[in-house]
Structure formats: structure tokens, C-alpha cells
Amino acid sequence: MIALPAHRPTAETPVIERLALRLVRPYVADDPPAGLVATVERRLAETGGDLGAAMRALIEHPLAWEAPLAKLRTxxxxxxxxxxxxxxxxxxxxxxxxxxxxxxxxxxxxxxxxxxxxxxxxxxxxxxxxxxxxxxxxxxxxxxxxxxxxxxxxxxxxxxxxxxxxxxxxxxxxxxxxxxxxASPAFQRRSRDAAGPPRPPARPHRPRRRGAPRRLRRRSGRGAPRRRHPARRPRWAGRRAALRRPSAGRAARAAHPERRVA
Structure with missing residues (x-):
């Protein structure tokens, strides 16, 4: 809906104008400067209705920061x-x-x-x-x-x-x-720094960890095979292990084959 009038600015210029005014008015003033509205309108027409690009043009424009107390808070x-x-x-x-x-x-x-x-x-x-x-x-x-x-x-x-x-x-x-x-008059209005938009603080550099953590390596198959927790072993696991284990008689007959009874 935004891209259609933006691609045809000659036939739908009032639509883009109203959209630019609706974007600028909540952040700047009830009667924003015409140059600021024209800049946002031009950016909408150039980008095909990209709201992100329009908001960046609004923030970067110096007219948006001239009157820091021009907007009453809702x-x-x-x-x-x-x-x-x-x-x-x-x-x-x-x-x-x-x-x-x-x-x-x-x-x-x-x-x-x-x-x-x-x-x-x-x-x-x-x-x-x-x-x-x-x-x-x-x-x-x-x-x-x-x-x-x-x-x-x-x-x-x-x-x-x-x-x-x-x-x-x-x-x-x-x-x-x-x-x-x-209750002061200045607090009733939205305050903005007249020097311009605030810059985000510099984020500390953190070295990127190479490889996946140990718990993820086992799941992805790049490390040691995943072992089953003893508490999660099925009930028949102990019986199968007992059947595989040789008994005392079998071990004696294997050690002394000459004692076997024909």
C-alpha cells in the first residue's frame, strides 16, 4: 500500500505528502517545517515507500532538532x-x-x-x-x-x-x-537535544569464540558421542548386561577344559 503511490509520484503526490506529514508530526512539531517534510517525502518517493529510509532522513535532518520543546507529550x-x-x-x-x-x-x-x-x-x-x-x-x-x-x-x-x-x-x-x-512546562513536552541525535555508546570488542560449546558439539556430532544418563537407562539394560556377563561355571570350564565330563 505504501509502495504503490511512491512509484507514481505524479499521480499520487498528495498521498505521499500526507504520509510524510504523518511521519514527521509525532516527533518534531504539530506544524513541522516544510523543508523537513519535503525531504522525507522525497526519500519516500526515491525508495519506493521505505519507512526505515524515511525515518533515517528525518533523524539526520538538522531541522528536526531546532525546536527541542515543540511537541506536547500525550x-x-x-x-x-x-x-x-x-x-x-x-x-x-x-x-x-x-x-x-x-x-x-x-x-x-x-x-x-x-x-x-x-x-x-x-x-x-x-x-x-x-x-x-x-x-x-x-x-x-x-x-x-x-x-x-x-x-x-x-x-x-x-x-x-x-x-x-x-x-x-x-x-x-x-x-x-x-x-x-x-509538573514543569518543560517536562510536559518531549525534550530533545538541540545538538542533534544522540550517538550510541561504543560497544566493547569481544572476541568471537571459535567452534561450538561442548554441549552443542555432542548434539551436532562434532565431538564425543552423547552418552545416556544412568537415570534414563531403560529397565531392560541391566538384564541384558547380566546375560552377556559369563557365569562362574562357564569361567571355570573355560580355564580347565580337561575337567569336562564327556
């Missing part, structure tokens, strides 16, 4: 971000209940298009008050709350403004400082 994204920031041990049923409490219950989208990804659908005053109320209850459940100043540095970094930092420093308790950090 309720589900806000809950997940708050749990990751605080490390709260919230069980899965409580997490799913939080999605529904903030207006985005799990697996119940209002239409086949899914949930809206624009700020107008989630920025109502009542919705923001629900987020603050839930964040306060989450901060009250923390048995070992983190330092709110360190929380701001780790989660927002340079994106936290001076007003938010002053409010967190003047909080009467640690839990209220965590609440102020979660």
Missing part, C-alpha cells in the same frame, strides 16, 4: 516519562489505570486513525490539572525519592529554565520538589 508518554525519571515501582495495572485517568486509556482509540498527536487535544486546563494531580500522588508513593535538582539535570538538563530550577530549590520537601519537576 498522557501515555507523560506517564512513561515520569516513571522512567523517578524509578517508581508502579505495577502494570496501576500504569494502565493512569492512562485512562489522564484521558488516553489503553487500546481504546476513538477512531482507526488512533489518538490525536496535536497539542490542542491534550492541552486543556482540566487535562493539565489531572497530570499534576497524578504526579503528586506518584511523588507521594516514592519510598526513596531522588534529589529534585539532580532529577532536573538528568531529565531536562539545559532545557530546564531558571524559574523551574528556583521553584525546585525552594520546595519545602523532596517529594514536592519532584512534583514541581514533573
Amino acid at each position: 498522557p501515555a508518554a507523560f506517564v512513561i516519562a515520569a516513571l522512567r525519571a523517578t524509578g517508581a515501582p508502579l505495577p502494570p495495572p496501576a500504569r494502565f489505570a493512569a492512562f485512562g485517568e489522564l484521558g488516553q486509556p489503553l487500546f481504546t482509540a476513538p477512531s482507526p486513525k488512533g489518538w490525536p498527536d496535536e497539542a490542542a487535544a491534550w492541552a486543556a486546563p482540566e487535562s493539565i490539572l489531572r497530570r499534576i494531580d497524578w504526579a503528586g500522588r506518584l511523588a507521594a508513593r516514592l519510598t526513596d525519592p531522588p534529589d529534585p535538582r539532580e532529577l532536573l539535570d538528568a531529565v531536562l538538563g539545559p532545557l530546564a529554565d531558571a524559574e523551574t530550577r528556583a521553584a525546585v530549590r525552594g520546595a519545602p520537601s523532596v517529594r514536592e520538589g519532584v512534583l514541581l519537576g514533573l
Whole structure:
């Protein structure tokens, strides 16, 4: 379905345009830059609708990193971000209940298009008050709350403004400082580093093991034959071994054949 309009850009240009806009809008802004959308649209047309190539073009474009706080978090994204920031041990049923409490219950989208990804659908005053109320209850459940100043540095970094930092420093308790950090305007939005996409850490080099492990060698037949475990031997194995073993009389007659009776 994606490759058909991509191979015919002259007749189906609006389709590719809408697809590129749907790819860019959830990650950049409600009204993304036209140059960024055009780049993603061009990559879709060149690759025949390859979504991976389109997403790489989106990440590598400098316009995607100019406005780091341009996208409002959805309720589900806000809950997940708050749990990751605080490390709260919230069980899965409580997490799913939080999605529904903030207006985005799990697996119940209002239409086949899914949930809206624009700020107008989630920025109502009542919705923001629900987020603050839930964040306060989450901060009250923390048995070992983190330092709110360190929380701001780790989660927002340079994106936290001076007003938010002053409010967190003047909080009467640690839990209220965590609440102020979660309820800050910067935390309500998706934060991205203005310097560009983060680079993955360098993975340490590990030498590759030659050959298969010993347990796999026996199964594959490249090593010693596999022996049956004594506990798995059948019941008749001992009887067969006893029949093969020569008796005392047979051993005596074999040692002294002259004593045989005709």
C-alpha cells in the first residue's frame, strides 16, 4: 500500500505528502517545517515507500532538532516519562489505570486513525490539572525519592529554565520538589537535544569464540558421542548386561577344559 503511490509520484503526490506529514508530526512539531517534510517525502518517493529510509532522513535532518520543546507529550508518554525519571515501582495495572485517568486509556482509540498527536487535544486546563494531580500522588508513593535538582539535570538538563530550577530549590520537601519537576512546562513536552541525535555508546570488542560449546558439539556430532544418563537407562539394560556377563561355571570350564565330563 505504501509502495504503490511512491512509484507514481505524479499521480499520487498528495498521498505521499500526507504520509510524510504523518511521519514527521509525532516527533518534531504539530506544524513541522516544510523543508523537513519535503525531504522525507522525497526519500519516500526515491525508495519506493521505505519507512526505515524515511525515518533515517528525518533523524539526520538538522531541522528536526531546532525546536527541542515543540511537541506536547500525550498522557501515555507523560506517564512513561515520569516513571522512567523517578524509578517508581508502579505495577502494570496501576500504569494502565493512569492512562485512562489522564484521558488516553489503553487500546481504546476513538477512531482507526488512533489518538490525536496535536497539542490542542491534550492541552486543556482540566487535562493539565489531572497530570499534576497524578504526579503528586506518584511523588507521594516514592519510598526513596531522588534529589529534585539532580532529577532536573538528568531529565531536562539545559532545557530546564531558571524559574523551574528556583521553584525546585525552594520546595519545602523532596517529594514536592519532584512534583514541581514533573509538573514543569518543560517536562510536559518531549525534550530533545538541540545538538542533534544522540550517538550510541561504543560497544566493547569481544572476541568471537571459535567452534561450538561442548554441549552443542555432542548434539551436532562434532565431538564425543552423547552418552545416556544412568537415570534414563531403560529397565531392560541391566538384564541384558547380566546375560552377556559369563557365569562362574562357564569361567571355570573355560580355564580347565580337561575337567569336562564327556
